Amino acid sequence: MSATAFASRDFEPLVHTREAQSISRPSLSYWQDAWIRLKANTRALVSLYIVIALMAFTILGPVVWNVDPSLQDLDQISIPPGTDRRATLVAPYQPWDGTTFLEVTPGLRLAEPATTQSIRLLWDPVEGLSGYRIFRNLFPVGPERALGLPLAEHFSAQEVTFEDLLDLVPGRYYYSVLGVNEFGAETQYLETLVVDVSRVITVDDAMVRGLIDEAAELQLGDVLILGLHPLGTDYLGRDMLARLMAGARVSLFIGICAPFLYVLFGVIYGSAAGFVGGRYDQGLMRFADFVVALPFLLFMILFKIVFGIGPGESGIAPMLLALVVLSWPATARLVRGQILQIRQEAYISASQLLGAKTNYLVLRHMIPNTMGVILVTLTFAVPSAIFTEAFLSFIGMGVAPPTPSWGSMCNEGIKTMLTHPHELIFPALLISITVLAFNLLGDGLRDALDARMRSTE
């Protein structure tokens, strides 16, 4: 029998001689991995930058471009971006007595230089006529005698002056004066005059607009630069850029707030139904089906009345409520489905066997595993909410004037689509870009957050 002798050193722990197993790369959490995959998706990444830029546009924009969005600059109505802003300083408007004149040439002529303040025309009386009609055109009067806008009618042959004040913009006008006989019929007497109009501003207006500080600062006839409108102005001379920023506040508020609230509610409702299951699940989901059937527009109007939203007040609060109250079932169904599926998984049973409480199960296992679905729903809900807001403001159920929103700006812009396209294009473009960016980002997130698509080594 041999005895083994143990030395005390035999009971010392072994020393690491080599790495048994090494983790060659840093371990990745779920979120880190998702972020890496999102970064690899150029489309989603660009969309993310656009969303960030939109946030900056909304929050920081008004700080940088500090212009009142409801201030009416009636000197510059419906001007497209990049218009020449030079204007000559002139004396305040004085009514015309018809006696001034520039040069003595026969026929239709200008009595004073043509400006955007007024255009004063003068012609010689013609025997045998009993009146004149005055026309203005933007295009040359062709052989078909398309004289243009009928500005006025004089009922006396001796009334040979006309002052045009209507919507004068810098550019070229073709004026015509047509003789009318005693029966009110057109005669052969027709004179035309080409007029080039220059932009002017009065001293008072310049001071009101803050372009000059004191009347003495500039002489009459000096040229000054009118207020800048980088994206032009709308039909009341309001700055488009400032209005787009103010509109973004409304559109993005609805677009982010409403989905966040109803997705949150949907998640709670859906996970409760899915987890409890059985008869309660049936009851809860049938109620969700009932809510789906409720018409949105009707509820929006009902809320407006119940809230006592008076005349001229914003309909944003009822819109938010209606969206939250009626839109959650989709999320709830989705989350319930996921929870039902996860509940059957083996690791849940194992966890339960080990004595995990309900709270722990839901918070540790269920919600994180449905996170991908929830986030994707959220990002897809954002564009749809923005669209709903735009649509409701478009039909006049949303914001109250003068508060702009992108939808209401489109509504106004569509009327002048052919003549002043910029009033429609800018808000429409922003809606499209925002909706597209959120959609593509949602697409990217769906791929990135899907646990089954985790990056493999």
Next chain:
Amino acid sequence: MNTSDTSGTGNTLDSFSKSAGRQLLVYALMSIAGVAALMVALSWASSLTGGASAGSQLGVDPELNMITLTLREEPPQLNSTLQTDNISGMVIAHLIEGLLRYDHNNQLAPGVAERWESTGMDATFWLRDNALWSDGVLVTAHDFVFAWRTAVDPANASEYAFILFPLENAEEINKGEMPVEALGVTAIDDRTLKVRLARPTAYFEKLMAFSTFFPIREDFYNQTNGRYGADAHELLYNGPFILSRWVHGANLRMEKNPYYWNPDRIKLDVIEFPYITSDQNALVNLFTDKKIAYTTLGAESLETALEKRWHLERFMDGSVFYIEFNFRSHRLTHNYHLRKAMQLAIDPAELVYKVTKIPGYVPAESIFPLWLRGVDDFFRQEYPAQKITPDLEAAKKHLEIAKRELGISEIPPLVMLTGDNPISNIQSEYYQGAFKKNLGLDIKIDKQIFKQRLAKMTSGDFDMVLAGWGPDYDDPLTFGDLFASWNLNNRGRYNNPELDRQVYIAQNEIDPRTRMEAFAEIQRIIIEDVVVLLSYERGLVYVTDPRLKGIVRRQAGADPDFTNAYIVDAAN
């Protein structure tokens, strides 16, 4: 070997891409053909369902002697005693004729009445023998008696009953104090109608061309069981045209009335109204495609019209637009200085020339528009209105006084009630901006559809309201009595005994000078007491097909009037 291999692969690739390309081409052609076939099928299907109503009409059709027009809105109904809006007014005036009518020079002309005689307190009308209803029955004096009694009958609840008040006992009957038989109108026989007036009425003859005074035949009216004028077959016609089709919400068709007493005057055979729309872009497109013969143009389509080189015409439709204040005592706007401040802070010329931008609009200086006749000349030439020039300093002083008098440090937001149409929208936003900028006043815009706006105006649920008034008859009184304390259209309940007294003079005097002086006094009170903020006199720019002539425009009465219109065919 190698080479052949390569070429072999090349061949397969080649043929593959060829066949793929061919397949693609086939698919593309098939889808294009499919879409085309679908379009043809759909257009054929729509021609089946659309039937005669819409589709292939021409704006001006010389062969059928027919023109095609649009209506801004559908007439609510065509009962002449209940009609209030000018669209039904226009339609009714083409279908039914009163005792008198306006001719192509806008002069009063004989209608159903051949001749008439009036002595201040009574009038006699002799009806012509050949005026027939569209079922061939003679139009008699009894038809007028019945129509007028129906119009004042409180059971009928006509909003225009007041227009008959010059008749003896009409006001009492309308209040329910007398039976309808007491009305001062009698049919002496079938051909003679005698009218007794409650007061001398200078404009009585002009009223005879207004639709509330049009005839209705009693047996036909009773036969419709209260649906008189609700459908094409529930209306009897004695005017130039009959309504041969009325599809509610869709289209109307008028045809020449074979029983009309003066068939030579009517040159058109058919007037179609296949579209009911007020959408400016739609109207411009329809006119461009020569689907309609006439359209009005909004500010936004003027440039398009210039590009298309249309011959534009302008017309002032005779109505005046203004902001009415609420004078009920719990409203801030009953304070004179607040109203005065607002009057001095705005410039209607700016609104007209820079914001609405339609030629024909004129900044309003008086509640009486420019076209009204005075004694010898235009009323406004004889009695010029006091001119208000904007003065911000004075306006601010008045605002301070108003705040002191009202005992408040800040004026709370005022509610401005407005209609839901492009012109009202832009106008209310302009005023909102102007009051904010010039006086620091906040305005809330309450946008409502026509019916709802009318209900709110009647109940007094507003501080200010954008309103307008078009003339009912050709006399300054149609504007002059608007703010009389008893007038139901005085929505703000303005009550000024002095103004009432002047209205009373204007209603009861016959002498033109006395009446015009009363109107001048009314004009002064309305401006000085700031009863309204005057905005503009409305004009419109319109374009007609060059082949269509003879359209008559008028301020008081049916406008536009197509009864004298005719087609000039270029081929002839």
